[in-house]
Amino acid sequence: YSMIVASVVVMVLVVLFILLIISIITSRREFCAIRLLSLSTAAECDAVGGVGVSILSLYPQSISAVVNLLDSRYPLSEVVVVLGEGKQHNLLQHLKIRYALVPCMAERCAVYRSRERAYRRLVVVVTQEVQSEAELYDLAASSALYDYLMRVPSAYRLFPSAVGRVAERIAAEVVSEVDVVTTAEAGIEILSRRAWLNRGGFGGR
Numbered sequence: 001y002s003m004i005v006a007s008v009v010v011m012v013l014v015v016l017f018i019l020l021i022i023s024i025i026t027s028r029r030e031f032c033a034i035r036l037l038s039l040s041t042a043a044e045c046d047a048v049g050g051v052g053v054s055i056l057s058l059y060p061q062s063i064s065a066v067v068n069l070l071d072s073r074y075p076l077s078e079v080v081v082v083l084g085e086g087k088q089h090n091l092l093q094h095l096k097i098r099y100a101l102v103p104c105m106a107e108r109c110a111v112y113r114s115r116e117r118a119y120r121r122l123v124v125v126v127t128q129e130v131q132s133e134a135e136l137y138d139l140a141a142s143s144a145l146y147d148y149l150m151r152v153p154s155a156y157r158l159f160p161s162a163v164g165r166v167a168e169r170i171a172a173e174v175v176s177e178v179d180v181v182t183t184a185e186a187g188i189e190i191l192s193r194r195a196w197l198n199r200g201g202f203g204g205r
Helices: 002-045 063-070 089-098 133-142 162-172 193-198
Strands: 053-058 077-084 101-104 110-114 122-127 148-151 180-182 189-192
Touching: 053 063, 053 133, 053 162, 063 077, 063 089, 077 133, 089 110, 089 122, 122 133, 148 162, 148 193, 189 193
Parallel strands: 053 077, 053 148, 077 122
Antiparallel strands: 101 110, 110 122, 148 189, 180 189
16 A cells, blocks of 8 residues: 555656646746747837838948948838849849848839848849939839838948937927938938828939
């Protein structure tokens, strides 16, 4: 009889130990899920008033120029670059590999978007047509996601905090429904999508 009791006690202890291990694993998973959610929420909260900014650039000459634009510390931002199909083939291939670009459906041109979550959103528009600068910026804007469009000449470099400062100015004037903001740095103009449409594009008046 004592052996039976001892066996039952051992079995109970084994079951309790297994349940303890399962509980620890489950708790750790829940903790990781909560931490991931909090990090995601924190990133959204870092955006000033939910203002999203799309940075537009034409014909960057190197990967470092694209990296500089992507180096913004502001979470609700993206970079849309326009490349020439023939002359910038090598740069396009490097960007495809580095940022895991995937092709998207488009009528007038080839469009690629970054896939990996580890990368800030990058959109690459490839065109073979000879167009004016305004038309190329319009092409980039038509592929942009956010409500404010920031044209950055390819020779310019941005400070990591530049986009965040622009977003602060826009958020501060949101009551007046600001359509145009000019930065103190090099006089770069940021248009709302509404103003861009009302002007008839970047070539309009």
